[in-house]
Amino acid sequence: MYGDLWTWAAANPVRAVLAAVVVGIPAVGALAQQRQKDRAGRPGGTAPASSRPGDGLLARFLTGRDLRPGDPASSASWWCAGVPVERERTAAELAADVDPAFVKGASSAWAVVGAGAGVWRWSCWPGAARVVVRLAVPGVAVAVWRGWWPAGAVVLGVLVVAAVVAVVTGPAVWGWWRPRPASASLVYGPGMWGAARPVLGVGERERRGKWLHLPADVAVPGARVVVRLPAGWPGGEAAKRALSAAVTDRLPGEWGETWHRADSAPFAEWVRKEPPKKVPKLPRSVDWKPTGDRYEIYVGQAVRGFDLEDVLIRTKSVTPHFGVAGLTGSGKSTVLYLGAVHARETGALVDILDTKQNSMTEAEGKSGVRVHKTPAECVAALGEFIMSMMAAEAAAGKNGDPALRQILVPRLMVADELPTFMKMALIWWKYQLKGKGVPPFAEWFSIGLLQGRSADHRFGVGAQQWANGYFGGTMERAQIGWKAQLGYCDSPSWAVAFGASTPVVSPDTTVPGRGVFADGRIDPETKGLWVREFQPAYIVPQVGARLDAVPPAPEWFDAGEPAPWITAETRAWAEALAIPDFLTGGRFGPAQPVRGGAVTLRPTVGVGVGRPRSEAVTGDGVTAEVTGGVTGAAGSESRPAVELFSLAEACEAGILPWAHSTAKVYKGRSAERGVAFPEGAPDGRVTYYTRDELKDWLARWQADAKTRT
Template identity: 50%
Template sequence: MYLSAPWDDLPGYALPGGGSLLAALVLAAYVMNDKGKRGGSQPNQELNRAIERVVGGFVRGIGRYVGGRDLSGEPRSTATWWRSGALVDDDGTTLGDVAAVPPPRTAEPAAGVSVPLSKPSSPRRPPVLLVPFTAAWGVVSSMGRGLSAWARWPHAARSLVRLAPIPAVWGLWRHPEETQWALAGAGVGVLMVAISGPGGLGWWSPRTPTDDETMGPAVWAGVRQVLRLDEEERREKWLKLSPDLSAADGRIVLRLPLAWMGGKEAMNALEHIIATRIPGEWVAHWERSGASQHVQWMRKPKPVEKPRLPEYVEWKSTGNRYEVFVGQAIEGDSIVDAVIRTETATPHWGVAGDTGSGKSTVLYIPIVHARQHGELVDILDTKQNSLIEAEGASGVRIHKTVRSCVAAFGEFMVSMMAAESAQGKYADPEARAQLVPRLLVIDELPTLIKLAYTWWRHGLKGKGAPPFLDWFSMILLQGRSSRHRIVVGTQQFANTFFGGTMERAQIGTKIIVGMQDRVSWGVAFGQSTPVIQFDTKVKGRGAFSDKRQTPDGEHLYVRELQPSYITPRVAGLLAQCAPAPGWFDSGAMAPWISEEVLKEADLTTAVRSFLPGGKYGPDPLPGVTPAAARVIGGGSPSSAAVTAPGVTAGVTGGVTAVARAAAVAEEEALPDTYSLAQACDAGILPWKHGTARQYKKRSEERGIGFPEGVTDGRTAYYTEAELKDWLTRWEGREAK
């Protein structure tokens, strides 16, 4: 039995009818085309081309229609056969929704506009009776939005919709009943899809174009010009964006042509394109060498929140003689213990800060640490009350007068020299057994230098430079090997305070606390070291460096520091320490200082006259007056008192009140001194500071001697009598 094909009854299927007409048209086109190739006339050639264009356009149009593509030939979206896409503008870039652009934000609300402070309420729900109608309207509007996005549909879906009328019409013609049921079922399916979609129950949502589809064309339009690529080059060959650029691992990869000679400007242009066309902050990673030259942009990592130091840090012992815990510091993204290591080539350390910044509080830390490990501490405190919590503790001698401070300075230097000799290969073993590590704490170094120079110039009527700074230099340079260390409290780490650059370099760890100007920061850590901003309202907050370099090695590694607050515990911690040798608490010199060492030291440093019992020294050094509840032990076998030759050693009680009162009275009788600026402010000189400096320079040029004054290592100071004498001589010379 013969089975007919579906198209048997279509008009024109039989050859004598429509089929013969189609064959005739094809034959005519072939003949005309062949005739044109054999040298036909110009009109015939143009007609052939016109027929070719019409037929070709017709065939291409049918192919685009069947394939679900845009009939114009220009793609209206980035959709593919199986995937939906984003709309594309005429220039090939992604087309954004103008209506979705938010209005610009204003810094402040317009006048007269009330700004609600409460949380906005949720949208009002429609009445229950209207819910079915609103739901139906949502479904219908969702279908309308889907139809309006026709250009974004996958080509397969568009092809299916375009070709659907052909089987539908044929079915209605040949099998009307079955086709009607099929169309009804298809309509119900479409309705169910719409109800379950985003406009209804929200069970599914249409595919959202990736960032590569939406942002890639705009980026490609810019980078193609910078790389000078042809318009025919495919974007997928050179540029790739992650589907979700907001993800942490989102990236943008751009392959670079091997022949591209882009310099710094071209590289900056590419980075500018990414910065202006891709939201967020991106970091470029360039690879310009090798066979695969490329650049990829990674999302800039979120900055790690900087740790914050506590306002109070409890002090703790390290248990190591050469490691001093001073507080907590910030290193990178962590808070670590700040430990000063004194068993280094530069074992001395210091703290700088203005008056009231808390540097004296920091100086309690080395005092307690040293005593806990059996070291003996001498404190030079010309302020007389800055380290009062340590007063009366065994093993801690506090020197408050200039005479006593200078004597302690000299005794410490001679003790260092004697300890160095006692450690020699052929030294006396008994002297070596007596050695005890010592610590010299100097509070307010500039003030001590100024007062010592004033005492030398006006109290002792000395000429030239006193030897005190030379002693300081020797201790800084040689103290490490003999276990004689120094901790300095100063206002600034200026070279002149320490005798020179080489001596100041022995201060291995430098700490600053409180507010510091840029000059003081540069003096402490170097001019190229960036300034660390820290909260100066927090007591003791500062920064420190221990000669470590930053990873790039360009400058010192300076860390923010919160020193330990040990002040309330000082007296209790010192009371728990083992008693010091009796010679120390009684104010005697170190027993290992021999006569030979003393003679050698006097020849090189002129120190003998300033030691206890010397011409300019006190009778003994100040001893320790213990608290009533504390009794000083008998000391060690090496506790015999040693003084300068010709002076009998005694305990603190042996110092007569007359001798002590005479020494204090002598120092109190020293005249007040003024810097040039202070003299102008006090009215001693009748000019402003700038004018006084000019007259000082002129007087020196004209042979009118200006007083020499005294210095704290940085600033010169003069007595009122010296300045008035110069003023009289200057005005008299000017009058002539």
């Protein structure tokens, strides 16, 4: 019999190959089915899947599918290689199966190799490749067996050439040999169906695709998983929870469920929710960038919602002036530098009041920047600034002089330490000029805040803390529309800056320069003032180079002269404010003007610079007597600095041994008991006293109290 078979096969090789295929396929199929039954009989084994259309052994053989029935072992298709699917895996594990560089377009020569496991694992090959091999192997085997070496070589050569052509000329480019990522149905489907089927109460032979639908990608927001519900399914809360757990516990992300039990074809669906957005973190350092707009100053970055946004001071709107408070080293001068550099780069002129004499040294000596250091110089600069403001507003008005209007220049006055300036100016006023009553320059500052924007004259203010005593009343303080607090802020200072009803926002004080700001906008949630954390830009190393690159300022400014648009009429108006007497060369003003550009060294002695006089001047509500000994341009006499304290500050410093509220009560009783309270130096809002004055009053008060007991 075997001889007849060999004779028949040798007489017709084609029939021999067909016979081998026909005989071999059932044999391989029988072995596969027996192996599947053996696996199902073992503990933990899985039963074979139900027969489906196209699941016959011959169909599997000719379509390149696994001969073993059941779920596919990879995600391969007819023209695409696949990745293995052996268990439920995470999205990260699936992503690792495909080389992103390959998927994005690697060379064709690496297409098959780049298929990962697709080259080395039979189940990951494309179906077409598996069919070719399955049909070619029996033919080559018969040719070799019968000694038909030329025929076998031809078959092998055709296969090699076909593979090379497929790799080089097109199939790789078309994606046929690229590994196809496993779909959610392949990855999550078997385990999900295994858990959901008993809950639904459907038979083991039911096809999964009839009851469970999974999208190709379950990581996309809005992806939808649908489970059909049997018409007679009793459900119940426990069954619903079990079915929901069978679905959502096997899927990444958050899912929202909806039950449609009243439909003619009841079903349940789960929809992938949007992943929660992450709130970005503020950077620890921000580079400064110019805006190119005169009325917008870039000062850093803040978080708004889920994005970072630029923090701008918009001086043309309700925030014409800006201020920043913070303890020493918190970064106040850095923020003030931002305003000064922006002003110069947009054509404005800058005056800096720096009674600390070392706060903004990077800007000193630059054209267009005048740094005033002594109280007399600072008061003179403030007076000239107010006159310039009034004259500019008149020139820009409807009846203003067109010639003056053409030469107007925007100006910015920066008070690096406003409280220090105010206190030193008060000391200079009372203890050197022997002034009586309230000094006028405290009110000049308030007038400038109220009227500066319309005349393009603006203020930038720095302070250790926000305090009512230094920023005028509510109306004046409101003009500083953009406020910042760097580092720690106590409750009283917070209330002055942002309002007592505004929730406190605590910045990360471990980051240099970190603070909070408000620009007049309303918080959409609280409907109150919107205070947010921000990181100021760091510009200090660039200040000198940027100011050097700016075109030179007008000659009159660098020469220390007053603004040329100040007319005689403006000076007459200024007389009512007692300004001219405090200007350079005036009765109380410094002897020499402060120049811009190159730094000129000058003696700094005592607490003020002026010319020796012995005369009296009377202004509008101002009376001052000046005696000899005021330091002149040559520094003929030096006076020690005098330290001033408000009543509250004296209590905090321990000069008075009571709380502020108690000290105010005792101060009120002093007149009743005949214990004169010191007159002090008022600035129109707060009265300040020297340490000696307060100690003298304390001694007299305590002595009177002893006699009364």
